[in-house]
Amino acid sequence: MRLKEETEYEEEKREESMVAQKYSIGGGFPQPTKAVVVGYALTSKKTKSFLQPKLEGLARNKGITFVAIDPNRPLSEQGPFDIVLHKLSGNEWRQILEDYRQTHPEVTVLDPPDAIQHVYNRQFMLQDVADLNLSDAYGTVGVPRQLVIKKDASSIPDAVNRDGLKLPLVAKPLVVDGSAKSHELSLAYDQYSLQILEPPLVVQEFVNHGGVLFKVYIVGEAIKVVRRFSLPDVSKRELSTNAGVFRFPRVSCAAASADDADLDPGVAELPPRPLLERLARELRRRLGLRLFNLDMIREHGTRDRYYVIDINYFPGYGKMPEYEHIFTDFILGLVQSKYKKRTAKPVEEPV
Template sequence: MKLNVPISHSRVDDEKEEEETPAPGISPATAERIVVGYAFTSKKMKSFLQPKLISLARSKGIEFIPIDLERSLSEQGPYNIILHKVCIRTNMAIVKSVPDKSQMLMCRYRKQSALPDCPLARSGGTRDSRLAGKEWSQVIEEYQKVHPEVTVLDPPEAIEHLRNRQSMLEVVADLKLPNCDGKVCVPRQLVISNFHSSVPDEVAKAGLSVPLVVKPLVVDGSAKSHELFLAYDQFSLSELEAPVVLQEFVNHGGVLFKVFIVGESIKVARRSSLPDVTKCDLSKISGVFKFPRVSSAAASAEDANLDHSIEPPPLSLLEVLAGQLRHRLGLRLFNVDLIRQSGTEDLYYIIDINYFPGFGKMPDYEHIFTDFLLSLSKASRNSEIAAQLV
């Protein structure tokens, strides 16, 4: 009996077989073509546009077309849908291990005009023709005004909330989930703009205590912005350079649930996470330690030694949570990292939210995503018909 398998909750599963079968007399070749323009980093292209997705999409009349970053977007297309995830210009923390037994970590600050993984960084055009960072947001917003019939996933202004880890969780801090099998909240956190002698006092005033999770404040799409540290004492925080978010650490049995949301569909995958910290640990350990990125854990978790007594959140809770998050965030493609507090049966914490995450690691993602694109196209056609009848 396999216990370490992804946990899946999806509304599309029961309808998949029916939807994949074309209606009598209609074949994919004669069905209406759905053109999906995309602007991705090279990393996102590799992880998302896998052969199994492209093949299934083609069989359903969906074609993925790259957006030429050296040309005006208005000159391209026409598109039915635009998918995008590009990097932004930012200051990003560069983390470097100190070569001693304590494994203390030091941070330096570096300013870059574009990120190494970003195709925009390698673009050879002029400044005006490069669709980078805020420029890309402006291009998309202007394009939507001229082409309201095109569905853009997702609106740049909505994505912006997830660029900052402070605003990310503030949006969902007062969630109320009535009649649900559980409670969802967010950990206490504190933004440190610069480290100084009063930081320990600020930590105490915020109601925080060690251990503390330390994350970069800005999420810019780079691997560095997803680095994770655990501080076992407040004095070691001076070894890091701001800006960072200090987040309350909640013991959760070393198990994290990644909740993938694609439109109305929900999928849950179990991942290994940071181990619990005991009072004994705090008395023996000091310093700041870097931990592997959680999303890099084995996708199926079959090789991980996880505590399977920690049950995934119930579907009833996830459906209400996903609905509220879609409404509050204004997003349709994102994932939520959930943990369940040790010693409780129904108290969950949202510790991170990511726009357009690694859906390629999501169980059955190619079916879920193509069904989602088909539903968007159908909704768009119905809206056009309704408008013509008015």
């Protein structure tokens, strides 16, 4: 069975070989004949972390120009743009982008506002991963069991009992709105303490994962994985002796890199590349997104059981190694793909 799956994987790799080559470091896209204009509508914090001098310098060398979008002026009066990058919140901005997409179909908007909204709600964020139910020779990918609580914290213990969730439980705000608070999490050790949590939220079974989290960055068809330190495992003894709710900041963002740490090989080993490629390909299609990352863990004590615990749109790419090469190649690939579609000759029907 494994041999058959490996053969199928090799066939897929051959079919995608040209695409894969384009996204290698120092990829081989020809320099465009005219400047590629990328409009960006980002918060000041995101602009600073993303538009670093190394990215802007490499982009200029490749014929790419980044231009700030003024959200207080009509978007159609700015540009012209080839691509629009955005990560601003609010219904008004979302409507502006939707209208712009309808009136300017020649511009690539990254990504569609409605698709982004889907992953801003933790009730729906992981549903596509769960529906995928990915399992092959390289491992299985699922999501932790979770429960949505929209109001009335006093009902949480009964709801947890009814659904059979096991302690400890990770609690996260239901809506991801870009604020630091929306990325905070709490770890609840006992049922009584669940009542002090603040809905709306999701509670998720905590899975021991060796204290290491894998951040899987996705830029179009390119994938880059880094390790981050995460919450430590919880032993049965700790669970029986500890009580209360422990609050943590945004663990995956604030944590130090674990790439160079002296870790147990069973904890440090990255998820298999074929598994990640299949997962990313399916989620790109299901989510309708090209710029996102997955927070992924391996259940401690197993070699092939993985869980996706969060999905983030337009994450902190500035922390991704070699991101400037990957991102500029991605932009050139989009422009080249659009050009080929515009210049493609219609296929004549046989007489």
